[in-house]
Amino acid sequence: MSHRQKALEYANTMRESFLEQLKDFVRIPSISTDPEKKAEMQAAAEWITAKLRDLGLREISIIPTEGHPVVYGECQCADRPNAPTVLIYGHYDVQPSEPDDLWKSPPFEATVRGENLYGRGASDMKGQVAATLFAVESILKNGKMPVNVKFMIEGEEEIGSPNLNSFMESHKELLACDVALNPDSGMIAADLPTITYALRGLAYFELRVYGPEHDLHSGLFGGVVHNPAQVISELIAGMHDQDGRITLPGFYDRVRPLSEEERAELAKLPMDEEYYKRQTGVPALYGEKGFTPVERVGARPSLDVNGLYSGFTGQGQKTVIPSWAMAKISTRLVPDQDPAAVFDQLKQYLMEKAPKTVRWELIQMSYGAASISDIHHPATQALANAFVSVWGKPPVYKREGGSIPVVGNMQRILGVESVLTGFGLSDDNIHGPNEKLHLPTWYKGIQTLVHFFYNYGEQG
């Protein structure tokens, strides 16, 4: 029996043990946003280091940051010199569990019902982190690793990874690798193995429009003052044209066009108009003309008003001309848009369009670049072939509309591409009550990762 076969068999026989170990990990309420949970955060970090120690990895440490620490460990122990190195990214922190009364079993009890393990973090992403550990274990217990691996498991993903960039900046050599494996992105469905190859970036703003010095009586002044709530509405309305295109000057100049190959690939995804209507409950979809819904979400930029406020918003009526109005506005960006340039484009738009009847202010809140990886990258191919081995079919390639800033930040800081996948499903209810992990998919995921390491080792 080949080494690979032995590892796969090991993984199969260890199912019960893997599940029990994962339950222990899920039982730790490592809620990063809760200042009362410092000890639990430490416990979760220690659970991982104990596991890394069992596997015989080196350089194992819980490295402090200004916030929660990063767990590190490596195995520079490939079966041949010059084997490639995979940096495995993950996070050990979880979202708060509230509202607890909506959970059918306590969120930190790790309960199996039917084919699923229920518990906060089971899917996002303790199950995914554990799957990488168990895949590495399956290989090491039966011989040498086909690639070198490094683990970088952070504790602040659910609060926006405020200290990860500086951690990566100051540990560039330690983290040197050929590719990053990020299993924090899930599968569209249990029968649709999925590789996410692109993520949208984000640029977030607050726009404020100032009119009269204080709220005015709408009878005494209605007709001579340009109402700031009206002005902000006019400005927002002008940010899209009739075809649903964003009008900020130069906004599309650097948008990377979709290739025919990509469009054909995206067309395979089971996410048509009906899918999005079902997901959102809207009576009809909206968006940029000339693109399918899945293209609009994945491969085209968008601009949304995330919040709007002006004047009197309580019960009943108050006849006031508000003195100011506010909008939270964010853009989702695609390669090769520059988030910093979008600030200038929005500013330019406002300079051209804002009337002389008001004053305005544009506040930049945050930004992160989009990322895209080559689906012909050797690691992506290794993963795709792994999916074929386990699922009997190639994965779908998905562009993700959301933003996972660590991917772009790794590209920028470490100069490394990420392969994004994962064995969570879209109905896992991550961040919500009754989060679950589909165990048959998870077991197949461990097998897939075993294949991935071998495939990449052979190719690399």
Added chain:
Amino acid sequence: MSHRQKALEYANTMRESFLEQLKDFVRIPSISTDPEKKAEMQAAAEWITAKLRDLGLREISIIPTEGHPVVYGECQCADRPNAPTVLIYGHYDVQPSEPDDLWKSPPFEATVRGENLYGRGASDMKGQVAATLFAVESILKNGKMPVNVKFMIEGEEEIGSPNLNSFMESHKELLACDVALNPDSGMIAADLPTITYALRGLAYFELRVYGPEHDLHSGLFGGVVHNPAQVISELIAGMHDQDGRITLPGFYDRVRPLSEEERAELAKLPMDEEYYKRQTGVPALYGEKGFTPVERVGARPSLDVNGLYSGFTGQGQKTVIPSWAMAKISTRLVPDQDPAAVFDQLKQYLMEKAPKTVRWELIQMSYGAASISDIHHPATQALANAFVSVWGKPPVYKREGGSIPVVGNMQRILGVESVLTGFGLSDDNIHGPNEKLHLPTWYKGIQTLVHFFYNYGEQG
């Protein structure tokens, strides 16, 4: 000496006494919105009835309503049969005094500093009610009245007069009269006696736009969902055209055009662009093309967003596509617009313009008709001539942009026109701290009212 002369002289010699009596009235904290002030409301009502009793009026009573009572008293005692009857409208309630620490002397102490009496209600409108009582006193102490008078002094004006309409409905005969005198409208400046001959009406709505069933992740759905905050902005933006005209279908159909005579009259008011810029602090005015600011505020309808709300409005950022958006929208109407028709016009606009990507709801909050009175009405002429006698010049005629619903309601319920005037000044700071009454203007006001009653008696 004529009877008129004697009355005027009496008013002159009684200045100190009138002031002392007014101070007593102002000292009563008759705050209608404060449930703790029931006794003080009663005391203010009794202060008036005591005064009416001193004057020898008849049918004096404090008539209960569902809220605060109405004070009534009449003098069907004109010097000749068939003399006209003037219904004097006023209110004895005042606004709360908060914030008290901004008052230089306690709000219910009635303090004279320089030429002014300071105290809550001194200008709005205890001083005005008292002026009518003292004018009637001046006449009655020196002979018979040239007209019949009826006093209807309510206690709920500052809380929107919720019970006055039903009071008028059920007391139509008691309140029968030839004209109403409403001294709740002030003067533009101490040297500009002012008659307000038109008031704008009001129609108030809440518009709600519903999109997805719950807030969405703006990354996962940005580009396929029509954001309700964007939709409401587009709808609001479309409610005015490039010339500042309101686009609701049929909105201007019944707007009574301004006559050349009126435009000439309004042009005399010292309320130019600079005036409105100073009053509001806006960098530039806005409004319907082809009309001066004072015409736009007084004689043209307006539409304002009074409040706007959607999504996340707190500190920081949240990348959400809001599930709904809300706008409070009100229109100020002019003769002969029908407030009920405006609801249909706004609904029609929404049916035509709201996209199929959302659901919407329009809630009618309240409405009141505009009112306008003939400046050639005998009572208006009588008042204008009275101003000439006291100020040495005719009054300016002003259209008021705000709404005083009692005027339209009296027209509708009692079938009677109102003459609106008053001796408060625009810098009296009514509703604010340090409300004051300019005493030299007030004394001239009492003289003016004496002339008015004689003039109207002679004409009527």
